[in-house]
Amino acid sequence: MLLAVLFPLHGAAEEWGEIDVKAAFLFNFARFLSWPEEAFAFPDSPIVFGILGDPEFFETASATITGKTVNDRPVEVRELQDDSEAKKVHLLFLARALETQGDSIRTAVGESPVFVIADFEGFAANGGTAHFYMDHDRVRFAINLRVAQEKGLTISSKLLRVATLVE
Numbered sequence: 658m659l660l661a662v663l664f665p666l667h668g669a670a671e672e673w674g675e676i677d678v679k680a681a682f683l684f685n686f687a688r689f690l691s692w693p694e695e696a697f698a699f700p701d702s703p704i705v706f707g708i709l710g711d712p713e714f715f716e717t718a719s720a721t722i723t724g725k726t727v728n729d730r731p732v733e734v735r736e737l738q739d740d741s742e743a744k745k746v747h748l749l750f751l752a753r754a755l756e757t758q759g760d761s762i763r764t765a766v767g768e769s770p771v772f773v774i775a776d777f778e779g780f781a782a783n784g785g786t787a788h789f790y791m792d793h794d795r796v797r798f799a800i801n802l803r804v805a806q807e808k809g810l811t812i813s814s815k816l817l818r819v820a821t822l823v824e
Contacts, residue, residue: 676714678796679776679789680721683748686772686787687727689816692747693809696770703733707743709762710752711776712736718750740765743773751775759785770809774798782823786810790821799823 673681687704704727708715715736722734735746740762743749749771751762756777763784766773773786780788781801786808789798799821805812 689813691811707746
């Protein structure tokens with residue numbers, strides 16, 4: 658029931674593929690996150706999603722997220738070419754292929770208020786903000802609350818209740 662409240666897009670998650678579910682999660686993360694005011698240039702600035710390292714996921718995320726709004730802000734999806742663009746987004750998705758670059762991407766983002774979610778396990782436990790993992794054929798996610806708070810991000814208790822919390 659909680660998943661239906663958190664993820665009401667287009668139908669039940671069981672009918673979707675893994676990539677569709679992760680794209681829906683990204684959008685819904687934005688619904689349950691708050692950024693510091695200085696993360697936005699203007700009151701109507703968009704929430705920007707950055708996708709790094711996976712053109713297929715970029716296409717799916719664009720189709721799922723484009724045209725929607727979160728808290729009266731439009732959302733925008735960008736395909737990033739490298740980690741130098743990472744500070745210019747609010748949510749950053751790191752593809753599985755970038756697992757060996759996790760440390761350098763964390764360094765590139767630094768303390769910027771960017772919610773970084775990796776598509777490989779261990780990222781949150783190793784100082785990242787969050788990561789996806791599979792549990793019995795279901796997409797789950799882990800969040801490092803300390804890292805998120807250090808970046809000035811506030812995460813709703815509704816999202817934290819369905820997350821695995823790591824330190």
